[in-house]
Amino acid sequence: MxxxxxxxxxxxxxxxxxxxxxxxSNPKMGNYGRSFTDKVMIIIKVRQSEQEAEKLIASIKSQDYKNYEILIQSSDGPDVAENAKGAYFLFLEANTLIEKGFINSLIYRTSVFKLALLNIIPTPRTSGFIANCIYPLSDFVLLNLFPIRLVRLINHPAFAMANGACLFFDADIYRRYEWNHTFIDPGLAALEMLKSVKQEKLNADLLLGNKLIYQEEKELDxxxxxxxxxxxxxxxxxxxxxxxxxxxxxxxxxxxxxxxxxxxxxxxxxxxxxxxxxxxxxxxxxxxxxxxxxxxxxxxxxxxxxxxxxxxxxxxxxx
Known part of the structure; x- marks a missing residue:
């Protein structure tokens, strides 16, 4: 005993x-106050219908970033990004919401650290007794077990952790390695994808969403x-x-x-x-x-x- x-x-x-x-080390996403004009393809993952993404689309349209295109993709459907044009691919789950400055900050962070993949963990929005008993657990376990800054600092697959709700890719690298064929759904295979990025000796980063991206859980799954x-x-x-x-x-x-x-x-x-x-x-x-x-x-x-x-x-x- x-x-x-x-x-x-x-x-x-x-x-x-x-x-x-x-x-x-405070691994939180910051609003860096920079502006860019590169085209961003936003691929929204829905489970059943486009109506799931109505709030997310509204939050995208209220962004200060204008050069983007939105594609709706079923979670179990083929990757629609294969022939998409753009400098960056942003994969989002339908139950996320983004705030102003988010896309500009993604591009700034990706360009400064020359990242192939930037993974953001959305901040959970909880309301109600059951939600408060369950949804904070993901952050509790992660932040208790894994030093998040090491994802970027140590370029080895052993130091990999990911969240499938928000994935931001350099589009040229994404196409070059044909990840659309390797990982049919980047959201579900986020951890394997981040490990693959590290195996190719490419740079990746993982950050907490802070007040720039939120996730609302509507159903208890x-x-x-x-x-x-x-x-x-x-x-x-x-x-x-x-x-x-x-x-x-x-x-x-x-x-x-x-x-x-x-x-x-x-x-x-x-x-x-x-x-x-x-x-x-x-x-x-x-x-x-x-x-x-x-x-x-x-x-x-x-x-x-x-x-x-x-x-x-x-x-x-x-x-």
């Missing part, structure tokens, strides 16, 4: 260190949310279950076995981590702290749901 508690504490310190690194969370664990159930044992069961075992005075350090690290993550993800800090126990229950359910489904799939494939 003592050995397990030591492991929990060490893992907690490591997670806090990663969160602190993210907090200090447990399967989709579970798959997104599993990406943080390389889709490996064993890693996800180990994470749950250390992050969920660990603090509970500590509370049962340790005197209150010894709980100040671990619980203090959890509190500070939640404060820093709330700042990075542009979320109100104290409500997120109050929701923390319920979010951990939701995290347990989502990861167990995904692990169970994956095990069932493996067993069926062996029959």
């Amino acid at each position: 003592i050995f397990f508690l030591y492991i929990v504490l060490v893992f907690l310190v490591l997670r806090f260190s990663v969160t602190l690194f993210n907090f200090v 447990i399967a989709l949310l579970s798959r997104r969370l599993m990406l943080n664990f390389s889709n490996q159930p064993i890693i996800a279950l180990g994470y749950l044992a250390l992050v969920i069961a660990g603090p509970i075992v500590m509370a049962i076995n340790l005197a209150p005075v010894f709980l100040l350090l671990p619980y203090g690290l959890i509190f500070l981590s939640r404060m820093m993550i709330a700042y990075l993800s542009v979320q109100p800090p104290f409500p997120n702290i109050l929701y923390h126990p319920l979010q951990m229950i939701s995290l347990t359910y989502l990861l167990l749901h995904s692990c169970w489904n994956r095990c069932i799939t493996v067993l069926k494939s062996k029959k």
Whole structure:
């Protein structure tokens, strides 16, 4: 038991260190105040109909950027960007909204760092009890486990993490490597695509959306949310279950076995981590702290749901 508690504490310190690194390095998208005129092809991913993208299209039209063309593409349809003209390709999910300055800032960041791919994680817009228990989990797990700045600083596939909601490509590079044939849906294959970019020794970057791009979840899709969370664990159930044992069961075992005075350090690290993550993800800090126990229950359910489904799939494939 003592050995397990030591492991929990060490893992907690490591997670806090990663969160602190993210907090200090502040990997958020900035509004750089520059203007460009290059043509941008905006490919919007919809699941069923174009009506899903009405709010997004309205936010695009209110942009200060005018040289763009919008293409609507079904999530399970072929890539319509193959013959599209333009200097850049911007893939967006239909439930995202962008603010003024966003496209100019994408081009500026891409040109300054000579990026083949710039991946932006939208800021979640949550409203309601259930939403606040579930949607902040993606940022919590990511910012607790992965130092985001290393995506750009270390050009190796091992340092890759991605989000499929917003992908911005240099169009010439996208066509040259024929990624439209390799990855039918860049949104669903975002992590594999970013790894491919690094394998080709090209530059990529991952940033938090800050106040420039938001994502609204209209429907509670447990399967989709579970798959997104599993990406943080390389889709490996064993890693996800180990994470749950250390992050969920660990603090509970500590509370049962340790005197209150010894709980100040671990619980203090959890509190500070939640404060820093709330700042990075542009979320109100104290409500997120109050929701923390319920979010951990939701995290347990989502990861167990995904692990169970994956095990069932493996067993069926062996029959």
